Amino acid sequence: MIQLAFPSFLFSLLLLVAIAIYLLRRWERWAFALSGGFLNLLGVWLWRLPLDEPSLTRVAYLPIALRLDAGGGGYGFRLQLTPSNEPVVVTLLLLLGTGMMLAAMANPGFSPGLVLLVGTGYTGVALMVAAPLPPVLLAPIFLAMLMTISLFPAQIGRLGNVLDPLRAILPPLLAVPFVLLAAWHMEQIPLNPQDTSVAADAADLLAVGLLLLLAPVPLHGAQPQLCESSPPIAAALTILFYQTLVLYVVYLAATTYPLLRDSSSINLWLTSTGIITLVWGGLAAAGTGHPGRLWGYAMLHDWGLILLLLSAFDERSRPLVISLFALRLVSTLAAATGLTQLRQATGDLNLESLQGVGTRLPWSTIAFLLGSLGLAGFPLTAGFSGHWSALQALAEVDWRFAAIVLISSGSVIFGFARMVGIFFGGLDNHLLPKERPVGVVFSVAAILLIASIAIAPQLLEGPIAKTLFALD
């Protein structure tokens, strides 16, 4: 019986998946589907494991005993599964698995092997519990590295304007000196506890660093651009991996360093940048004529709302942020499912080639529209329940916040209403192929998922409650 610490076990499995994908590359779709399914199962299995039992856990059918509470690492780094990072690791594994399965649906336009590498990197950062400097404060360097590697799947095989993907590296790269300067100030606090200015400086620098990491407007540029020009699945995974880890880092920082909330103006900065981000997302969505970019602005609008709620850092806002983010994951991946099909059928996403596409590819079009509208909180979509709860909470604080959110959501919906007119108008390109069966299967699955969450949002209650408990 081999005894393995959880990080070693996880990375060995991910390595095996990478090798299997390479060996089965002649049957790439089956390889992606199987590895995606395996990663999803791994995520679900991990989610159901009781972490509070330190005893050895037998892995079924394998001569392996797993020590969940054991860590591993070297050079001063230690990786370990803890109750607080477990939901993040599970989310990353599920994202990775879903992304691989979606890559099996159509020619993904990127190398899933690279996405696997990026996902493994994010998982490693989430598992990091000790480092030569506090892990939270080293996170921006790792985020910058991973974002840099993410450029390859986002740009792979695609020529043209490439400056915009480069902008995706900027937020973590700009945040690095601020966060590490904050780390130096924090080291000075015990040496001179009477000097309150050191703590205030540390809090302000950390707040600026975290704000840069969260990439509100005007640091948002890469997001809509990636959605416009990169393969939809690669764009969705690049953005969601990064945002999942950034939210975790922000929560960890707020928990580890209470001075962040007490001595800095992060609440004010997050409130103002959150409002600007959601308003800009709404305005830009109303004016854009590219479905990928429109999807990107809808995501930006939704991200602005999350930042606005995050600013409170209290017990009431935390479930709202987590539920909004969970719904964001569902809506974004559903929209990516539909958009990938549309992109593959039309060759590009220009409005001329999309005229009447809904009559030939109805399921993909509906999956894209329902997923994207969920990001604006449209009724009967997955995002509605989260947006509705957020609106109520904001209205209780100040009705003007709720009004701003409502108006900018309306603006996003207006942008999609124009798109519906184009998608279901008269068909221009009569040579457009009909929907492929595999595409129908994935699109219908996405629509069913959206519909079930829209009808019964309580389905997410369990996971959200467990995540909340883990982060406390």
Added chain:
Amino acid sequence: MVALIFQSGADFWSSLPIDILLGLAASLPLVFWDWRLALPSLLLVQLGVGSVVSAAYGLSWPWPALHFGVLLLACLILLLSILQTDDVRVDHRGQFSSFLFRLLVLGMAALLVWQAGSNISLPLLDDAAKRLFLWLMILAILTLGLTETVLFGGIALLLWLVAVQAFLSVLFPVPTLIILLGILQLLVALACSYLLLAEDDALSSALSPATDLVLLPGAGRRRSITAGAQVLCYGIAYWFSSLLHRRQWPGAR
């Protein structure tokens, strides 16, 4: 020898004229907007900044030498892509406004750094080093804001990392941090180098299995550079020849 470069004359390296010289060298990419000047000036700035942190702030010499080696490698990585794309793109693409206007912007930025420098606190640094690092960061941000090409975007990011790495090496002389920042620098150079090739719209796309890492379809048809020494020799010769002929050749970058 290397130790001598990085550790001799703390007074010399922390003197105002040297800081001004390094500041001027760092502004060359933005002023002339030419990669043949930008890459050597980047190396010169790294050499100077490394000597400042080693001589004046006691960072042991292998680390600044490592910083320099990493940046040299990063510049070579960029050069490799530049060599492969010499037949594309117009020279002044991405150049913001005129030479004089950029000088005016730089002048205003210099004034800002000079004035605001005394109000910004960067721990452990003396006034001259603080202004130098701020100047490098401002230059990086200005270049990023003004460029429309990946090449100068990459040069700006590398300049930003030169300043950040030097400053953080003074704050935390921890090997792990220095190595992590070095890896980040190389990754940024690799990404920019790859994007520089992808910026070339002359390439045609070809279908390939998505599992195979064919980063750029069609790249095999380009000029093949097989050996590291060939890259170095050919690169230096190409740089020198195109620097001499830059006025006569309208297609120069």
